[in-house]
Amino acid sequence: MRHRTFLKIAGFGIMLTAFSPEAATAVEKDRSPNVIFLLADDLGYGDTGFNGNKIIKTPHLDAMAEEGIRFTRFYSIGPVCAPTRASSLTGRHYMRLGMMDVNVGKLPKQEITLAKVCKANGYATGHFGKWHLGTLSKTESPRHKDPAKDFAPPWERDYDDALATEISVPTWNPASGAHKKHDSPYWHNGNKVTENLEGDDSRVIMDRAIPFIEKAVAADQPFMTTIWFHTPHSPVVAGPEYLKMYEEYTEGQQHYYGCITAMDEQIGRLRAELKRLGVDKNTILWFGSDNGPEGGGRPKPKYDAYHGAFYGKAGNFRGRKRSLYNGGVCVPALAVWPGTIDKGQTLQVPSSTLDYLPTVCELIGSEQPQDRPIDGESLVPILLGKAKERHTYIPFASTIKTSQLALIKGDYKLFTMPASAQGDELYHLHDDPAEANNLIEEHPERAQSMKADLKIWVESCRKSFEGKDYPEPYEQQGTFLKVE
The missing domain is CATH 3.40.720.10 (Alkaline Phosphatase, subunit A)
Structure with a gap:
């Protein structure tokens, strides 16, 4: 078998999955x-x-x-x-x-x-x-x-x-x-x-x-x-x-x-x-x-x-x-x-x-x-059929046309437009993949919890955007998402 080498990088990052x-x-x-x-x-x-x-x-x-x-x-x-x-x-x-x-x-x-x-x-x-x-x-x-x-x-x-x-x-x-x-x-x-x-x-x-x-x-x-x-x-x-x-x-x-x-x-x-x-x-x-x-x-x-x-x-x-x-x-x-x-x-x-x-x-x-x-x-x-679900959420953010944020956690997806008067939206993707039935009023606590996760993640991204992940100099580029 070919000898396996490893990419050794010191430190610790969030949302990591360990080698199994x-x-x-x-x-x-x-x-x-x-x-x-x-x-x-x-x-x-x-x-x-x-x-x-x-x-x-x-x-x-x-x-x-x-x-x-x-x-x-x-x-x-x-x-x-x-x-x-x-x-x-x-x-x-x-x-x-x-x-x-x-x-x-x-x-x-x-x-x-x-x-x-x-x-x-x-x-x-x-x-x-x-x-x-x-x-x-x-x-x-x-x-x-x-x-x-x-x-x-x-x-x-x-x-x-x-x-x-x-x-x-x-x-x-x-x-x-x-x-x-x-x-x-x-x-x-x-x-x-x-x-x-x-x-x-x-x-x-x-x-x-x-x-x-x-x-x-x-x-x-x-x-x-x-x-x-x-x-x-x-x-x-x-x-x-x-x-x-x-x-x-x-x-x-x-x-x-x-x-x-x-x-x-x-x-x-x-x-x-x-x-x-x-x-x-x-x-x-x-x-x-x-x-x-x-x-x-x-x-x-x-x-x-x-x-x-x-x-x-x-x-x-x-x-x-x-x-x-x-x-x-x-x-x-x-x-x-x-x-x-x-x-x-x-x-x-x-x-x-x-x-x-x-x-x-x-x-x-x-x-x-x-x-x-x-x-x-x-x-x-x-x-390999050893697991039936993921352990981490899936985050989304975009500034195309307007600021948009979303988070998928299990079967639920939270969608929000921070700079818009449009209210937050919550969908059950397994039952409603077309995102036609907004469940925000039925599950306000779930939506709040997901929005809190999203806020923590955005702040983590902000630190990365400012070059905090790199030990060497970093030339910042682009404009970070505006979140009120």
Whole structure:
């Protein structure tokens, strides 16, 4: 067995889940598992076959649901892109880092990420696709006003190999220049990419991810990779063969449905490669989305194609992207680990992207960071059927459009807008996932208790935001949530 090293970090942080020797024994194999995180961009809860969509063809994702775990209450944490990505890598709410919105700030170098933990434990680390956690060049950026100040590429955040764009790109012919607002070059380890950028963007990404995996397997080295698709974020564009699959629908629908099917094909390609390489049974594969679907309603006909993203479905949830109601943050999610995770499970336990880092730490036998607050908890006991509930609450905060706060504790969710005259709201998510029946008057004491928990957590985040978690100097960024 490969000798396991540990990331030693002194101190103590709140909301930490300790490493469990029992769980380690349960997942023990000849070597630590490979880990792959697949992330769609703006994919709604109702946009996949495994969540009930009858139109969009997602056979490979549906197969994953049959062969592993389908999460019905998995939360992106952020209602928009960059915040979720920051939390996915760190296990910490993005408010602690100052990354409250998109195109603002960068992933602080002081953060301990999935890549840092895995690299310290002998893993090859790779990132492929959208980044959105800082600029990729010190001299040019499609969105950031000061590229040098916000420079934070994945190859300087503990990734051995990285092909990335700073922001979203068209989902077909990503370098064509057809959508000027979304001209975001691909960079590979610091060098601008000009080759093999034609056709489906999900294929462009997977063409680089698979060689990274092949190289790690050939070197007999475990690997961790984040594969972050641009699909189905606008500009939503599908190629001719995918448009033809949906020719009975409007042009915008054809593009939206088609690009999702194209992404699904690349996920199937990845799974076939893992099997061919003989590592599928020692690889845990995660799938999720960074937030709910883009805005609602049907666009005017002349804008139909460009605004195809508006056809995304949030299932029966309230709200969409930018909202902390379920439609904005409860996303399609799966986990597959052949031979270790039981097939065909549907998991209703609340969980989130904050849980990725604690889970990986436990899977590979590494201590969690102990000098800073971690907001997630390890899902290993739940994945292996050793536990049926989580021990920590799931916190939410956002300044998108207006200040919003929420907290999930067990089956209940508290929602509040501090700067608004709108009263607090309390929902029982198991009985009312659509958040239609406000129970605040029936359970005032529960709501008060949850609000007290939320207040304590916000103050903890404020200390983090001010740089109190880091021993070295920290350049504060963003604006902290205003709470009256």
